[in-house]
Amino acid sequence: MTIPTDDAPKHTQTQIAERTSGLMAQIADDVRKSKVGRKTKRTPELINDLLLYLRAGLSLEDAGRQVGVCNETIHNWKRADPDLSADIEQARDDGMETLEAAIINIMSGGSLSTGSVNRDKALVHELRWIMSKRNARYRDKVEVNQTVTTYTIQANPKSLAMFDQPLIEGDFIDVDAVMIEDQSEE
Numbered sequence: 001m002t003i004p005t006d007d008a009p010k011h012t013q014t015q016i017a018e019r020t021s022g023l024m025a026q027i028a029d030d031v032r033k034s035k036v037g038r039k040t041k042r043t044p045e046l047i048n049d050l051l052l053y054l055r056a057g058l059s060l061e062d063a064g065r066q067v068g069v070c071n072e073t074i075h076n077w078k079r080a081d082p083d084l085s086a087d088i089e090q091a092r093d094d095g096m097e098t099l100e101a102a103i104i105n106i107m108s109g110g111s112l113s114t115g116s117v118n119r120d121k122a123l124v125h126e127l128r129w130i131m132s133k134r135n136a137r138y139r140d141k142v143e144v145n146q147t148v149t150t151y152t153i154q155a156n157p158k159s160l161a162m163f164d165q166p167l168i169e170g171d172f173i174d175v176d177a178v179m180i181e182d183q184s185e186e
Contacts (some may be wrong), residue, residue, distance in 0.1 A: 100131075
């Protein structure tokens with residue numbers, strides 16, 4: 001605690017308030033100008049690596065994990081940058097083509113083949129399953145057959161004397177869904 005002396009400057013409350021408000025305004029301006037949060041990891045090299053992993057057939061989540069970026073961050077980058085979003089979608093399509101090429105290689109006994117027919121079938125099945133989860137184009141097709149049957153139900157004519165038409169009339173549709181599996185692997 002300091003004891004005021006006669007030679008110490010005497011400040012009025014108004015002067016202290018003016019200095020304090022000026023200092024507070026300067027601090028507020030500095031905070032507004034500074035960026036809050038961590039510095040972004042996004043660099044051209046990181047984006048190139050991410051796109052390479054996607055082109056190799058990895059999922060967006062797995063590719064992000066390989067470059068050290070979480071899935072949410074990548075989605076935020078995509079929302080903020082339409083060009084990056086288009087590049088990512090193109091890389092994902094290229095990744096599907098890479099997986100298609102791998103399936104063809106395995107089925108034809110190429111360098112990716114295990115040498116065992118059963119193991120190759122299981123590997124192709126797994127690759128197709130992965131592709132079906134990532135892109136609707138590779139999902140199983142569903143064929144729908146329907147038959148239409150018309151029913152007419154009439155109530156007791158004495159109780160419905162005021163009605164000239166049947167009580168219920170309409171078409172009822174029976175739907176039968178059949179799974180069609182792709183036979184191209186044989």
